[in-house]
Amino acid sequence: MAISVANQLDVSSLVSSLNFAQKVERSLGLIREARDEFGDGLVVANSLGKDSLVVWDLAKRVDPLIRGFIVTTRFKPKETLDFMEQIVKRYPELRVFSNNAPIPEDLPRTDPDRCCEILKVEPTRQAIQEMDVKCWVTGLRCTEGRTRTDYQEIEQRDKDLLKLNPILIWHEREIWQYLALYGVPVNPRYAKGYRSLGCAPCTQISQGADERAGRWIGTSKCGGECGIHTRPIKGDFQI
Numbered sequence: 001m002a003i004s005v006a007n008q009l010d011v012s013s014l015v016s017s018l019n020f021a022q023k024v025e026r027s028l029g030l031i032r033e034a035r036d037e038f039g040d041g042l043v044v045a046n047s048l049g050k051d052s053l054v055v056w057d058l059a060k061r062v063d064p065l066i067r068g069f070i071v072t073t074r075f076k077p078k079e080t081l082d083f084m085e086q087i088v089k090r091y092p093e094l095r096v097f098s099n100n101a102p103i104p105e106d107l108p109r110t111d112p113d114r115c116c117e118i119l120k121v122e123p124t125r126q127a128i129q130e131m132d133v134k135c136w137v138t139g140l141r142c143t144e145g146r147t148r149t150d151y152q153e154i155e156q157r158d159k160d161l162l163k164l165n166p167i168l169i170w171h172e173r174e175i176w177q178y179l180a181l182y183g184v185p186v187n188p189r190y191a192k193g194y195r196s197l198g199c200a201p202c203t204q205i206s207q208g209a210d211e212r213a214g215r216w217i218g219t220s221k222c223g224g225e226c227g228i229h230t231r232p233i234k235g236d237f238q239i
C-alpha cells in the first residue's frame with residue numbers, strides 16, 4: 001500500500017490509547033512502509049536530540065543502509081559537537097551540513113528568526129536537494145509543546161517531498177524508556193538538566209509541562225520553532 005497523506009488521523013487519541021510497545025511497532029511499520037516506497041530517497045533528519053536518536057535507531061532496525069543528515073551551526077555547544085563526532089564516526093552514512101556564511105555575532109539575540117533561517121533552514125534545504133530526498137523522516141512529537149500539536153504522521157508541505165513523523169504520538173517518558181531499553185547513547189547535556197537541545201545562546205534549562213520552554217527565552221520565538229518544520233524546504237534557495 002502506498003504511503004499517503006490521505007485519511008489523516010486524530011493523533012491526540014493515539015497518544016493515550018496505544019501503549020509503549022504498540023507505539024514502537026507502529027513507528028517501525030511507518031518507516032518500513034516508507035522505505036519500501038521511497039528506497040534510498042527516504043532520509044532521516046538527525047538533530048542529535050533524544051527524539052532524533054530514537055528515530056535513527058528505529059530506522060537502523062528497519063534497514064541499516066538508511067541514510068541521514070545532521071544540520072549543525074557555529075553556535076552548538078562543545079558537548080553536542082563532540083557527540084556529533086562520535087555518532088558520525090559510528091554511522092558514516094550520516095552527512096553533516098552547515099552554513100558558514102558571515103553573520104553578525106549577535107544575530108541570535110537581535111533576529112533569531114533570520115539566524116535560524118540562515119544557519120538551520122538553508123542547510124536543511126541543501127541537504128534535501130543534495131541527497132535527492134523524496135521523503136524525510138523527523139523526530140517531531142505532538143506532546144513536545146504548544147507549536148507541535150497540529151502535525152500528522154505523514155505530511156506534504158512541499159511539492160515532491162513527503163515528511164514522515166514516525167514518533168509523533170510518543171510521550172517524553174516513552175522516548176527515555178526506548179533509549180534506556182535499547183541502550184542508545186545520548187548527548188551528555190541531558191545529564192545537566194536540559195530537556196530540549198539547541199544552540200548555546202538560545203537554550204536554557206527549563207521545568208514544567210512544555211519541553212521546549214527553554215528555547216529562545218527572552219525573544220518573540222520563546223518555546224517556538226527554528227523554521228525547518230514551518231517554512232518551505234524544497235524550492236529555489238541560495239546558501
Ligand code: SF4
Nearest residue numbers: 108112115116199202
Ligand atoms: S537556535 Fe539560536 S543560534 Fe541557533 S540558528 Fe537559531 S537563532 Fe541562531
